[in-house]
Amino acid sequence: MAVLGTSIRRREDPALITGKGRYTDDFSSPTMLHAAIVRSPYAHARLGAIDTSAAAAAPGVVGVFTAKDVEAAGLPGMVPVGWLLPDLKVVAHPILAIDTVRHVGDGVAVVVAEDRYQARDAAELVDVEYEPFDAVTDPAGATAEGAPLVHADAPSNVAFDFELGDSESTEAGFASATQVTEIELRNQRLIPHAIEPRATIADYDSSTGKLTVRMTTQNPHVHRLLMVLASLGLPEHKIRVIAPEVGGGFGSKIHHYADEAIVAMCSMQLGRPVKWIATRGETNLTDAHGRDHVTKAAIALDADHKIVGLRVDTYATMGAYLSTFAPSVPTFLYATLMSGQYDIPAIHCHVVGTFTHTTPVDAYRGAGRPEATFVVERLMEEAAKEAGLDPTELRRKNFVQPDQFPYQTQVALEYDSGNYEPALDRALEMVGYDDFRSQQSARRAGGGKQLGIGFSTYIEACGLAPSAVAGSLGAQAGLWESAEVRVNPTGTVTVYTGSSAHGQGHHTTFSQIVAEKLGIDVDAVEVIHGDTDAVQFGMGTYGSRSAAVGGSAIWLSVDKIIEKGRRIAAHLLEAAVEDVEFADGQFGVKGAPDKSLGLADVSLQAYLAHNYPADLEPGLVATTFYDPANFTYPFGAHIAIVEVDTETGEVELVRYVACDDVGNVINPMIVDGQLHGGLAQGIGQALWEGAVYDDSGQLLTGSLMDYAMPRAHRLVNFELDRTTTPCPHNPLGVKGVGEAGAIASPPAVVNAVVDALSPYGIRNIDMPLTPEKVWRAIAAANGEGSE
Amino acid sequence: MKHTVRMEVNGTSVEKDVEPRTLLVHFLREELGLTGTNVGCETTLCGACTVLIDGKSVKSCTQLALQADSMSVTTIEGMATNGELHPLQQSFWDHHGLQCGYCTPGMIMASAGLLSQNPDASEEEIREGLKGNLCRCTGYQNIVKAVKSAAESM
Numbered sequence: 001m002a003v004l005g006t007s008i009r010r011r012e013d014p015a016l017i018t019g020k021g022r023y024t025d026d027f028s029s030p031t032m033l034h035a036a037i038v039r040s041p042y043a044h045a046r047l048g049a050i051d052t053s054a055a056a057a058a059p060g061v062v063g064v065f066t067a068k069d070v071e072a073a074g075l076p077g078m079v080p081v082g083w084l085l086p087d088l089k090v091v092a093h094p095i096l097a098i099d100t101v102r103h104v105g106d107g108v109a110v111v112v113a114e115d116r117y118q119a120r121d122a123a124e125l126v127d128v129e130y131e132p133f134d135a136v137t138d139p140a141g142a143t144a145e146g147a148p149l150v151h152a153d154a155p156s157n158v159a160f161d162f163e164l165g166d167s168e169s170t171e172a173g174f175a176s177a178t179q180v181t182e183i184e185l186r187n188q189r190l191i192p193h194a195i196e197p198r199a200t201i202a203d204y205d206s207s208t209g210k211l212t213v214r215m216t217t218q219n220p221h222v223h224r225l226l227m228v229l230a231s232l233g234l235p236e237h238k239i240r241v242i243a244p245e246v247g248g249g250f251g252s253k254i255h256h257y258a259d260e261a262i263v264a265m266c267s268m269q270l271g272r273p274v275k276w277i278a279t280r281g282e283t284n285l286t287d288a289h290g291r292d293h294v295t296k297a298a299i300a301l302d303a304d305h306k307i308v309g310l311r312v313d314t315y316a317t318m319g320a321y322l323s324t325f326a327p328s329v330p331t332f333l334y335a336t337l338m339s340g341q342y343d344i345p346a347i348h349c350h351v352v353g354t355f356t357h358t359t360p361v362d363a364y365r366g367a368g369r370p371e372a373t374f375v376v377e378r379l380m381e382e383a384a385k386e387a388g389l390d391p392t393e394l395r396r397k398n399f400v401q402p403d404q405f406p407y408q409t410q411v412a413l414e415y416d417s418g419n420y421e422p423a424l425d426r427a428l429e430m431v432g433y434d435d436f437r438s439q440q441s442a443r444r445a446g447g448g449k450q451l452g453i454g455f456s457t458y459i460e461a462c463g464l465a466p467s468a469v470a471g472s473l474g475a476q477a478g479l480w481e482s483a484e485v486r487v488n489p490t491g492t493v494t495v496y497t498g499s500s501a502h503g504q505g506h507h508t509t510f511s512q513i514v515a516e517k518l519g520i521d522v523d524a525v526e527v528i529h530g531d532t533d534a535v536q537f538g539m540g541t542y543g544s545r546s547a548a549v550g551g552s553a554i555w556l557s558v559d560k561i562i563e564k565g566r567r568i569a570a571h572l573l574e575a576a577v578e579d580v581e582f583a584d585g586q587f588g589v590k591g592a593p594d595k596s597l598g599l600a601d602v603s604l605q606a607y608l609a610h611n612y613p614a615d616l617e618p619g620l621v622a623t624t625f626y627d628p629a630n631f632t633y634p635f636g637a638h639i640a641i642v643e644v645d646t647e648t649g650e651v652e653l654v655r656y657v658a659c660d661d662v663g664n665v666i667n668p669m670i671v672d673g674q675l676h677g678g679l680a681q682g683i684g685q686a687l688w689e690g691a692v693y694d695d696s697g698q699l700l701t702g703s704l705m706d707y708a709m710p711r712a713h714r715l716v717n718f719e720l721d722r723t724t725t726p727c728p729h730n731p732l733g734v735k736g737v738g739e740a741g742a743i744a745s746p747p748a749v750v751n752a753v754v755d756a757l758s759p760y761g762i763r764n765i766d767m768p769l770t771p772e773k774v775w776r777a778i779a780a781a782n783g784e785g786s787e
Numbered sequence: 788m789k790h791t792v793r794m795e796v797n798g799t800s801v802e803k804d805v806e807p808r809t810l811l812v813h814f815l816r817e818e819l820g821l822t823g824t825n826v827g828c829e830t831t832l833c834g835a836c837t838v839l840i841d842g843k844s845v846k847s848c849t850q851l852a853l854q855a856d857s858m859s860v861t862t863i864e865g866m867a868t869n870g871e872l873h874p875l876q877q878s879f880w881d882h883h884g885l886q887c888g889y890c891t892p893g894m895i896m897a898s899a900g901l902l903s904q905n906p907d908a909s910e911e912e913i914r915e916g917l918k919g920n921l922c923r924c925t926g927y928q929n930i931v932k933a934v935k936s937a938a939e940s941m
Contacts, residue, residue, distance in 0.1 A: 009880055016888030017876040019823015019863035023889065026822035117808065195827045195835055195923050196889040247825070247889025248923050280828035503887030503924050669883045673929060677886065680926030704832035704921070712914040712927040741926075 004516035007669035010508045011522065012501075021245040024199035024214055025277050032201070033062060035263055035276040036119035038109040038126045039285065040101035043137070043357035043697020044148060047099055047108060048129030055111050055125040060118030063270050064126065065262075066109045067096040075265060079258050080230035081322035082222075084474045085160045085331060091151040091355070093321040095231055095258040095265075101130070102150055102320035103357050104699055105285030107258055112266050112274055135357035135697035139317035140294040142354035150320055150355035159318045159353035160327060164335035164411050170348035173309025177300035181383040186766040187371045189292035189691040191707055192364050194502075196247020197283045198257065202264040203273035209234075211268065214242045215260055217530075218249045219540020220500055222477065223256055224532050226324065231261035243530035246502030250681070251363035252287040253502065254542050255324035259286070284702045288323045289691055290364025292316065293330065293371050299379040305387055307342055307398050312349040312375055319360035326362040327353065332412075332473045333368030333464075339409035340376040341420045341457050341635060342398040347410040357697040363542065365681055365742040369460045377456045377747035381754065382763060391751070392428065395457050396421060413461055415633050416728050419661070423723045424457055426659040427637040430719055436641065444759060449643050451654070452756025456638040456748035462544035462736030465628035480627035481545070482538045483553035485514065485561055487620040489607040491600025492524045495557075498538010499550030500530040504674070504738065506546060509666045513551055513732070517558045518599055519585025536623065544634070544736030547666060552730040553626035559731075560622035565602045568620075571613040572597060572605060632727045632735035636660035640683075640748040644756040649775025651687055651753055653716055658744065661723045663735035671737050672720055678741020679718050684710040685742075686749035690768045708768070757781075792856050796821070797865025805852050811845075812836045814852035815862060823863040823892045827921070834920030837893035837900070838862050844900025846893075846919075863892035866899070874937045875899055884933035886924035894920050898934045908938055 015021045052064040070077040079093040097108045109126050113119035134148045141147060142157040150157055174180060200215040211234055217223045220241040228236045246253060259276060266274040278286065293316045300309035316330030335349035384394035399420040400407045407415040431453075440451045464470055467478035484496040493514050499506060511525040528534055541550075562582045569587035570577040579590045588596040602620070605611060609618040641655040656679060665671050688708035692700045701707040726733030746767060753769050754762060760781035765773050789804040796819060803818050815821045815838070827835030829848050836848040839861040866873040875895045878884065885891040894917065901908060901916035908916060913934045914927070922930060 010883065012888070013880045013885060016885055016891055017863075017872070017879050017895065018867055019821070019892050021888050022822070023825065025826070026816075028817070117806075193921075193923055194887070194889075195833060195921060196825065196887070197827070245888065248887040250923065277826075280830060280833070505886070673883050673886060673925060676926030676928045677924045678926075681923070703830060704828055705830070709921050709923070710926075711918045711921065712931060713911075713918045715914075715927055717928055717931075718926065 012507045023245045032273045034116040034119045036123040040106040042132045043135035045130040045132040051127040055122040058122035060114040061122045063112040067098045076233045078230045082324045082476045083328040088160045089154045095261045137693040140315035157355040162331045162351045164349045165347040167348040169346040170309045173346040174300045178303045179301040182298040185295045187291045187293040190290040192250045192252035194248030197278035199277045200260040200263040201275045202267040204267040212240045217243045218253045226256040240533045249502045250365040288362035307344045309346045314351045317356045319358045323360035323362035329368045337372035343400045366739040370743045373458045381751040423659040424637040431639045431657045450756040452752040454640045454748045454751025456744045458744040459635045461631040463548040481549040481553045482625045483557045484623040485557035487603040491603045494526045496535045497529045499546040505670045544738040547734045548632045553624045555731045556624040557622040568602045629729045634662045634735040638744040638748040640752040642752040649771035657719045659721045662737040663727045664733035674737045675741045680710045682742040682745030686746045795859040809852045811850040811852045812847040835893040837896040844897045878933040878937035882933040884930045890922045
């Protein structure tokens, strides 16, 4: 029965399409209280007296707490950082601000009341004295002399100064070059905007000393660990973190925020369950943002148009504090991707991480890899133009060739596999490239709306691993994944995975893995995740790791089940273990086709242990902690076609074609869905989205009126195909797909717009490519001035 | 002071005393326990809270419960009949029109409102008709496909 590789419908959907899916806010109890967090309206201010008396006296209010109460409660009260770089300036991040607020939205107090309306009303009554100061919001400007300091102990607002690659060989490459193409890029700040706002319900039972936290998390065990170590200090076995249904994450629900610790403290103080649900306004101000890079980069070509050097200088802001994995994002998840799909002999990447008076920045779909891909693919586009080459030709000349794998890049990664030209060939065929260029020429001759085509031949590194390497790079966590597979006495299977889903369809795909290997129906498999009391330790869902790492752990556990099953079957069938084979759900004996047992026969005996091998423990359970040998390296070729109205500056996405190689595919429907979502986010970044601060540190895009999310009428049907180059080092041969769309698409779209405008000599427009920016660029090119 | 509100919700008459400022979505979720309707933005901008009021799709996060007095409200819980999924629910399932599922109840209700006004909606009309509902997971492609397919089967 082949179920692996088929588009079965999702097993999680019947609950979600009928309103029975239960997200955090859907849980309530008669004694539940509601919290509202009082947040700083200033980006940078000294915190004076906080008068909570009016709030405390308001109807329904049962508690008001500030930093003093955190201290009095004896909690460590700190939000930790989970990735350390050499010389990283680790700054204090109290769960409620002490003395100073550092971004709009920094929490200063919490009000708890009988209902959520009362809590919010009373939050308005908390009287906080602020002495506002100047703020700094620009990633590069933060290091300027005289810039306001975010943390007194971080001189020049520098969080870290990071280098990867070799500057000497890179400079030598540039010195030998016949063409050097330079570019300045702004990779704008984004807000993840999962549609479900972050939420926490904390319930402390003083009789047992146990805290139950139901919350929006992509990694419940990691959240628990960070609460133990830094914010709450309770013993690890006395905290239970549960992720119920989680309404999207995109990175933003990886991190340990102050809020869940604040809510836990409230429950510990008041002895009742406390619920906190972020408003969309709080989501804007406090969900960790993404990107926000300012970059100068250059690429050097020799006379044959081979790349001889790549140089990147980036300022990346961390925001006001170091969010959980923030330091890894613009460093080891960014600089390591600078070789793209290309054989580049010398690379140097320098990144300065800065503090600014802004919301902390951390992993957002792609996390460092979209930023790197944007640099590399924009450079390739501009270098091709400067060399007078077709953009596909320059790429082909520089692709790492199939016989070069495993390919050691100059930026630490060793690509295990790849075959780049077939994906590009297929994408070009799908788009009808030659035909397109003739249409484009006709438009150019005719004037009016101009057509442009843009390419992005991207690579990504997914499933960050192995743990020892991650540790050597600063990770304060292992990056394996766990799976326990239990065959129940009657032959059905329950899987416990540390990979906690929030929309990816783990229940379905993980069931497919088990069903395929054990020859049982997918409906005979239950997948349990997202509960630290139910599941052995696990690392969670992010970085496109679930199938490659979590799925492989399940695969290996099933292998162990089959091995043990063979021994039990051999005993029951009175055969030698080496003669027992497992296929199609049956344990059979070589050369004796009439002798066989089903999985349920064997599992029943495993639990009865009445007629059982003397040297074997009862039970049919296997656990695996799988630590991969390497990252996985999905790749592909993406092509965007846009139409630009040169009168209004409006950009319309006309077609989007992609050929991706994500290795083997467990469920094509789900894989395509992951690509669709990633593409929408990447196209959203290219054309519409952007978080904007004014000079005083106010977020101007603080609502969905101002932050332009992709909506149905602005997008097209994506045209997708695949090549298949299996990952050579995991048993499933899968590579990961969750982030590919968001990584590949921004440069494809921007390259397309710049291509459309190339007759104007326009080389770059910073994202998002709003009509205003495009119009101004055209006006400037026409010598009309931009005002 | 509380006011009495009466309405029909998913075919059942309900009567409750509510504070005048109670939002319809909170009334449905907290007074009636119909938690299938989700809150995404509280500002009418994301559509997660969409329900039908007298057959028209309305964002329940910016309606007071009292505004729906004596009206008929349908939520996602009222879409399936006698255990049989509504064609839109079935189609969202068949076409992978959801991932995390949070926007889905609102998306299905908005689609139901759209198709009741325009049963033969074209792809372009579906995209226009759903522009008030945000989905961050699917890129809308399979949602549009699901609505188109449901329209054909209804």
